Amino acid sequence: MAAAETPYSITPRYAEVANSYQALNTIIDQVLDLDGTIPSGTALFATQVWPERNLVVVQSTDASAGLRRALADRYGTYNVAIWLRSESDRPRLNVRTKSSASVSAAADSRQNDTGKxxxxxxxxxxxxxxxxxxxxxxxxxxxxxxxxxxxxxxxxxxxxxxxxxxxxxxxxxxxxxxxxxxxxxxxxxxxxxxxxxxxxxxxxxxxxxxxxxxxxxxxxxxxxxxxxxxxxxxxxxxxxxxxxxxxxxxxxxxxxxxxxxxxxxxxxxxxxxxxxxxxxxxxxxxxxxxxxxxxxxxxxxxxxxxxxxxxxxxxxxxxxxxxxxxxxxxxxxxxxxxxxxxxxxxxxx
CATH class of the missing domain: 2.40.10.10 (Trypsin-like serine proteases)
Structure with a gap:
C-alpha cells in the first residue's frame, strides 16, 4: 500500500526595500566617474552593492564632510556608505614593462615555455x-x-x-x-x-x-x-x-x-x-x-x-x-x- 501523501505549499517571503537592484546599480555605474565634479571625487576607487543594507558601499581614501555631503546630495542620505581606506589600498594592474627573464631559465618552464x-x-x-x-x-x-x-x-x-x-x-x-x-x-x-x-x-x-x-x-x-x-x-x-x-x-x-x-x-x-x-x-x-x-x-x-x-x-x-x-x-x-x-x-x- 502506498504511503499517504501530505500536501504542502510554498509561499515566498520577501522584504520591501527602498532601493531596487537596478537603482543601486545605477549608482555604481555613476559614482566612480564623478572625479572632478565633486570634492575629493578622485579618492573613490571601488564600489559594490551591499544587499543586506540595501545600499552601495564605496571605497575611498577620503571621507571628508565635503565628499559625504556631495554624495548625499546626489544619491540620498542613506543610499551610499563610505569605506575609508589608505592610499596603499588602491588597486593596481600587475603588468611588467620589461620582460627579460633569467638567461639560465630552463627550457619548458614558467619563464621559457617551449613545449605544448x-x-x-x-x-x-x-x-x-x-x-x-x-x-x-x-x-x-x-x-x-x-x-x-x-x-x-x-x-x-x-x-x-x-x-x-x-x-x-x-x-x-x-x-x-x-x-x-x-x-x-x-x-x-x-x-x-x-x-x-x-x-x-x-x-x-x-x-x-x-x-x-x-x-x-x-x-x-x-x-x-x-x-x-x-x-x-x-x-x-x-x-x-x-x-x-x-x-x-x-x-x-x-x-x-x-x-x-x-x-x-x-x-x-x-x-x-x-x-x-x-x-x-x-x-x-x-x-x-x-x-x-x-x-x-x-x-x-x-x-x-x-x-x-x-x-x-x-x-x-x-x-x-x-x-x-x-x-x-x-x-x-x-x-x-x-x-x-x-x-x-x-x-x-
Missing part, C-alpha cells in the same frame, strides 16, 4: 610597431585541442598590436584608460579577459605550471568550478613574472567580497588605467603576486587526483607591489564570466 603551451607561463604582447607592450602570464587553454585558444587578462593584450610571442591576439575586452568594455553582441561586462590563438607551430595543452617562479612542473587541468566564487572560498594564483622577487604559485587566498567594480590606478604616475567590471576580491597575509603576474590562472587542486580546478583569471592587486605584505589583496575575473566572454568551456584532461 601551458597556463601559468610568461608571455609578451607586442604593439603594431613590434615593440613590447608588456609581460604577463597565461591562464588556461579553452575549447579543445583543435582550437589552440588561451585566455589571459584583457589588459595584458591592450594596445594597438595583435601579436604575442606564441601567436595572435584574437580580442581583448579591455581598453586602456577606460577598462572593461562590452564586446559585440554581449549584453554585459565580463571582467578582464583576452583571448589568444597559438601559432608558429605551438599547440595548447590542458595543463598549467605549478610551483615556484622557475618551475617546470605541470599539472593536468581537471575542469572548473560549477558555481561562481563565494565568500570563504580558498584559491591559488600561479604567476610567471620574471621579477626575481616573484613567488610563482601562491596559495591560501580566501574570497572576501563578490562582484566589485574597481578603478585601477598606476601607482607611479597616479593615472587612471581603467575600471574593471566585475571582479571577485580575495586576501591573505604574507607572499603576494608582483608585476608580471597579471593574467595568471586562479585555481584550486582537486583532492581525489590532484588535478587543477579553474576558478578564474588574476586581474590586479592592492598594496605596495612588494612580494611580502601584511595584507595582500587580489582581484580576479570569475571563470563563469570568462566562459561567457569566450563562448567556450575550459580545455581539460
Amino acid at each position: 603551451l601551458n597556463g601559468g607561463s610568461k608571455f609578451v604582447s607586442y604593439k603594431s610597431d613590434l615593440t613590447e607592450a608588456g609581460a604577463c602570464t597565461t591562464a588556461f587553454a579553452m575549447g579543445s585541442a583543435a582550437d589552440n585558444l588561451v585566455v589571459s587578462a584583457g589588459h595584458c593584450a591592450e594596445g594597438d598590436g595583435r601579436l604575442w610571442d606564441a601567436g595572435v591576439i584574437e580580442w581583448t575586452n579591455w581598453r586602456d584608460g577606460q577598462g572593461t568594455i562590452k564586446r559585440p553582441n554581449q549584453p554585459t561586462y565580463y571582467g578582464d579577459v583576452s583571448l589568444m590563438r597559438t601559432g608558429f607551430g605551438q599547440v595548447t595543452s590542458p595543463t598549467i605550471f605549478i610551483g615556484g617562479r622557475d618551475s617546470s612542473v605541470k599539472e593536468w587541468v581537471g575542469g572548473r568550478f560549477s558555481v561562481r566564487a563565494r565568500e570563504g572560498d580558498q584559491y591559488c594564483i600561479g604567476g610567471a613574472s620574471p621579477n626575481p622577487e616573484s613567488n610563482g604559485q601562491i596559495c591560501r587566498f580566501k574570497v572576501t567580497d563578490i562582484a566589485w567594480k574597481v578603478d585601477y590606478t598606476d601607482p607611479k604616475t597616479r593615472e587612471h588605467d581603467g575600471t574593471v567590471r566585475w571582479v571577485q576580491v580575495g586576501k591573505k597575509t604574507g607572499t603576494c603576486p608582483v608585476a608580471g603576474d597579471s593574467g595568471a590562472p586562479v585555481y584550486t587542486f582537486r583532492q581525489s587526483d590532484g588535478y587543477v580546478v579553474a576558478k578564474g583569471i588574476f586581474s590586479g592587486g592592492a598594496g605596495d607591489d612588494k612580494p611580502v605584505q601584511s595584507t595582500c589583496v587580489t582581484y580576479f575575473t570569475d571563470f563563469h564570466d570568462v566562459m561567457k566572454a569566450v563562448g567556450k568551456d575550459i580545455y581539460k584532461k
Whole structure:
C-alpha cells in the first residue's frame, strides 16, 4: 500500500526595500566617474552593492564632510556608505614593462615555455610597431585541442598590436584608460579577459605550471568550478613574472567580497588605467603576486587526483607591489564570466 501523501505549499517571503537592484546599480555605474565634479571625487576607487543594507558601499581614501555631503546630495542620505581606506589600498594592474627573464631559465618552464603551451607561463604582447607592450602570464587553454585558444587578462593584450610571442591576439575586452568594455553582441561586462590563438607551430595543452617562479612542473587541468566564487572560498594564483622577487604559485587566498567594480590606478604616475567590471576580491597575509603576474590562472587542486580546478583569471592587486605584505589583496575575473566572454568551456584532461 502506498504511503499517504501530505500536501504542502510554498509561499515566498520577501522584504520591501527602498532601493531596487537596478537603482543601486545605477549608482555604481555613476559614482566612480564623478572625479572632478565633486570634492575629493578622485579618492573613490571601488564600489559594490551591499544587499543586506540595501545600499552601495564605496571605497575611498577620503571621507571628508565635503565628499559625504556631495554624495548625499546626489544619491540620498542613506543610499551610499563610505569605506575609508589608505592610499596603499588602491588597486593596481600587475603588468611588467620589461620582460627579460633569467638567461639560465630552463627550457619548458614558467619563464621559457617551449613545449605544448601551458597556463601559468610568461608571455609578451607586442604593439603594431613590434615593440613590447608588456609581460604577463597565461591562464588556461579553452575549447579543445583543435582550437589552440588561451585566455589571459584583457589588459595584458591592450594596445594597438595583435601579436604575442606564441601567436595572435584574437580580442581583448579591455581598453586602456577606460577598462572593461562590452564586446559585440554581449549584453554585459565580463571582467578582464583576452583571448589568444597559438601559432608558429605551438599547440595548447590542458595543463598549467605549478610551483615556484622557475618551475617546470605541470599539472593536468581537471575542469572548473560549477558555481561562481563565494565568500570563504580558498584559491591559488600561479604567476610567471620574471621579477626575481616573484613567488610563482601562491596559495591560501580566501574570497572576501563578490562582484566589485574597481578603478585601477598606476601607482607611479597616479593615472587612471581603467575600471574593471566585475571582479571577485580575495586576501591573505604574507607572499603576494608582483608585476608580471597579471593574467595568471586562479585555481584550486582537486583532492581525489590532484588535478587543477579553474576558478578564474588574476586581474590586479592592492598594496605596495612588494612580494611580502601584511595584507595582500587580489582581484580576479570569475571563470563563469570568462566562459561567457569566450563562448567556450575550459580545455581539460
